[in-house]
Amino acid sequence: NAGVTQTPKFQVLKTGQSMTLQCAQDMNHNSMYWYRQDPGMGLRLIYYSASEGTTDKGEVPNGYNVSRLNKREFSLRLESAAPSQTSVYFCASSEGANQPQHFGDGTRLSIL
Amino acid sequence: QKEVEQDPGPLSVPEGAIVSLNCTYSNSAFQYFMWYRQYSRKGPELLMYTYSSGNKEDGRFTAQVDKSSKYISLFIRDSQPSDSATYLCAIRANSGYSTLTFGKGTMLLVSP
Numbered sequence: 122n123a124g125v126t127q128t129p130k131f132q133v134l135k136t137g138q139s140m141t142l143q144c145a146q147d148m149n150h151n152s153m154y155w156y157r158q159d160p161g162m163g164l165r166l167i168y169y170s171a172s173e174g175t176t177d178k179g180e181v182p183n184g185y186n187v188s189r190l191n192k193r194e195f196s197l198r199l200e201s202a203a204p205s206q207t208s209v210y211f212c213a214s215s216e217g218a219n220q221p222q223h224f225g226d227g228t229r230l231s232i233l
Numbered sequence: 234q235k236e237v238e239q240d241p242g243p244l245s246v247p248e249g250a251i252v253s254l255n256c257t258y259s260n261s262a263f264q265y266f267m268w269y270r271q272y273s274r275k276g277p278e279l280l281m282y283t284y285s286s287g288n289k290e291d292g293r294f295t296a297q298v299d300k301s302s303k304y305i306s307l308f309i310r311d312s313q314p315s316d317s318a319t320y321l322c323a324i325r326a327n328s329g330y331s332t333l334t335f336g337k338g339t340m341l342l343v344s345p
Contacts, residue, residue: 125276154332161241163337164277164321179332211276219325221267222333224276 123147125225127212133231134202142197142228144212152215153195154179154222155187157208164211170195171218202232236260237324239336248345252309256322256336259303263334266298267323268307271338277321281307312343 128143146153154169156179166179168187176187184206186198195214199206209229213222239256246252254268265284269277281296283289289296297306305324309316319338 161337164335166332169332213276219265221279221282223279224269226274226276 125212125214125223127210127225127228129228130226131229133233134199135233136203138202138232140199140202140230142199142210142212142230143194144196144225145194146212146214146223147193148214148216148223149192150214150216150223151192152218152220152222153189154213154215155185155195155197156211156213157181157206158211158227159208167197167210204232206230207232236334237322237336239322240339241337243340243342245342245344246312248312248314248343250312250343252312252316252341252343254307254309254320254322254339254341256305256324257303258305258324258334260326261300261303262326263303263324265325266296266305267333268294268296269321269323271319271321273318280320309341312341314343314345317341317343 125146151172155167156164158164165181170176170189173192188196209227211227213224215222237258268281271277286298286300293310295308319340321338322336323333325333
């Protein structure tokens with residue numbers, strides 16, 4: 122069982138470049154989430170999609186956009202990358218809006 | 234005061250020890266409690282999920298919730314080197330749709 126799959130696993134960008142992080146889940150879950158994890162800061166929610174066709178801002182949405190492409194896929198886009206966006210990004214999904222979340226293994230993003 | 238507080242550790246114990254990991258929270262609206270385990274360079278993995286005060290047991294793991302004190306614990310019996318990881322508590326409220334609030338995690342090291 123693949124669960125939640127994130128691509129790419131690693132990426133290095135230059136300041137100002139754009140990039141889309143991909144996430145797909147094969148558990149038929151309705152809700153999907155994007156987090157960033159930084160040392161000393163813990164996991165912080167960037168955006169979430171409670172169901173297909175809806176997206177909402179989380180705690181730290183500035184500098185990011187999301188697209189819920191279909192029930193399986195939820196992408197995160199950095200339009201103009203900044204060094205402050207260097208982080209590990211995790212995608213998660215849950216069966217319903219208030220069910221436990223299941224995480225992918227992350228994308229490690231460095232912005233120079 | 235942070236919504237969820239968790240000692241970052243590291244907590245070092247010998248193999249076979251009983252481990253106690255703890256979180257405190259400030260918002261009495263929090264009603265659902267989760268523990269995640271995160272190995273290095275991996276995504277968080279759901280260990281325990283509970284919504285009531287008292288104890289919930291699963292193998293060597295016991296989750297304990299004291300809502301009156303706003304205090305949750307995870308006990309690991311007969312700890313193994315493979316339990317070495319970072320443990321995250323996650324909490325959410327019961328009203329409508331609400332997102333998870335994560336603790337920053339406690340690093341556990343179990344030595345053979």
